[in-house]
Amino acid sequence: MRNILITIMLITIMVLNFFDVLFDISMGAPSWHIISESLIVIVSGIGAILLIKDINEKISNISALKKALMISDDKLKNISDEMKNARYEYGVVIHNQFNEWSLTPSEKEVGMLLLKGLSFKEISAVRNTKEKTVRQQASILYSKANVEGRHEFSAWFLEDFI
Structure with a gap:
């Protein structure tokens, strides 16, 4: 959630500075001012892109982990069923021996x-x-x-x- 909020903030900074650069160009602002604000737009955009990639990677990893967890749960359920059957059968063997x-x-x-x-x-x-x-x-x-x-x-x- 924090990464999403930071991404939104960076995109907002990028968009606002982009329009500011366009306004400054139309007003004839000095080129050093336009270059510095353009750098802010570029850096904000790169930061937003990197965070979006990171968020997508984390979402992908979480999906893979959920899938692996579901597979593990299924295997554990099958093992538990096997253990229940083995426990029952072993109990039968014990009771048969007791009868013997x-x-x-x-x-x-x-x-x-x-x-x-x-x-x-x-x-x-x-x-x-x-x-x-x-x-x-x-x-x-x-x-x-x-x-x-x-x-x-x-x-x-x-x-x-x-």
Whole structure:
């Protein structure tokens, strides 16, 4: 906006000085005065042209950036859709494994919360149970999964991705 205002001011200066030069010529003003005002017209015109080119270049760059942003947004949306699908499919795999280990619904819930990284205290708060109950369920879960603890339990599901 500032560049547009400056351009308008330069064009105004150029036009007013141009008419002043024409008036001075008709009035017989000294040539040094006509030359100095003609230089003002030329410099103002060059400045206006340079600013107009700069404004057009910025508009072009902004358009290109908007187009690139839209393309990136589309790619991100597609990636997000792919991630949603992958997350769903991975959840199915986890639940199938839980079924294979014959986990109870409570053990499955504890297992999912463990995989999400919650502590026993956080899991007990989410499930409205005692922390001791969560620890017992986790212990049974580890036994059924034939793992030593929460780290090995998480690693069981992640090791093939790393």
